[in-house]
Amino acid sequence: AAPALRFLFQEPPKPQAAFFSAECLHPAATVAPGAVVCQGRSRHRSSSAGGTNRGSQRAAGQEVEGGGPGGQKAPGFLRKSDPSLPGEAGSGAIVAAYRKTHLFDVELEGRVSLQESAFTNPGPEIVPPVSTPAGKVGLAVCYDLRFPEMSLALAQAGAELLTYPSAFTVPTGCAHWEVLLRARAIETQSYVVAAAQTGKHHQRRSSYGHTMVVDPWGSIVAQCGEGPGLCYAEIDLAYLRRVRQEMPVWDHRRTDLYGQVAAAQGLGAP
Numbered sequence: 001a002a003p004a005l006r007f008l009f010q011e012p013p014k015p016q017a018a019f020f021s022a023e024c025l026h027p028a029a030t031v032a033p034g035a036v037v038c039q040g041r042s043r044h045r046s047s048s049a050g051g052t053n054r055g056s057q058r059a060a061g062q063e064v065e066g067g068g069p070g071g072q073k074a075p076g077f078l079r080k081s082d083p084s085l086p087g088e089a090g091s092g093a094i095v096a097a098y099r100k101t102h103l104f105d106v107e108l109e110g111r112v113s114l115q116e117s118a119f120t121n122p123g124p125e126i127v128p129p130v131s132t133p134a135g136k137v138g139l140a141v142c143y144d145l146r147f148p149e150m151s152l153a154l155a156q157a158g159a160e161l162l163t164y165p166s167a168f169t170v171p172t173g174c175a176h177w178e179v180l181l182r183a184r185a186i187e188t189q190s191y192v193v194a195a196a197q198t199g200k201h202h203q204r205r206s207s208y209g210h211t212m213v214v215d216p217w218g219s220i221v222a223q224c225g226e227g228p229g230l231c232y233a234e235i236d237l238a239y240l241r242r243v244r245q246e247m248p249v250w251d252h253r254r255t256d257l258y259g260q261v262a263a264a265q266g267l268g269a270p
Helices: 142-146 148-156 170-188 237-246 260-265
Strands: 017-026 038-045 052-054 062-065 093-097 105-108 112-115 130-132 135-139 161-163 191-194 198-202 205-208 212-214 220-223 229-235
Touching (some): 105 170, 142 170, 161 170, 170 191, 170 205, 170 212, 212 229
Antiparallel strands (some): 038 052, 105 112, 220 229
């Protein structure tokens, strides 16, 4: 089954200060495409009462789509048989569509054998971050998580949240899922929101699950355990800006040096 990533937003009433949250659904691997949902909702804190409440009305939403592997059509995949982009769907307009650029062609002897390139073409571009009331959202899918060049490019383009709807295998998930999500959050100083399928697809494949939200400091602020579930985390952009200000790694980057060693030695892949 194929996960899709969807953010729905509502505007908080004025003059209350806005806080936003990410909610990640953690579905079984047998659910239909589109059932993996990361839903962003605004929360608001009254400047007078000091309490925190959910917004009571949902506005017409903005939706951003991603997706993952599966036998049926997946929004995040550029299928060999159907390269068309989605039109409008659901209760809001689709404002961006991202097609997975890194394909999972991996053979782990006795554990994992998947060849996405057998049924999928790689996406042609990295989509610029999408402006939303909760911040600028950078779109990525599953195996894209292993490529820091992509997350850094999205953050450099202004992303404040990086999204990774995923269906990690159990062996790779056990070893790498948490550390990769936290690494992407730390190095980009962004929130990372990762919905993940869990459980058995069929006799030969199971997904690891463990849906997770990580803050810009690399702390896990929400996650699901085993089996289907829902986790909830507040997205605080003021905290994100403080992290970036106190440790200004973007100002310290030496882009004039990166890549020179490999170029000088004529090196390719290790």
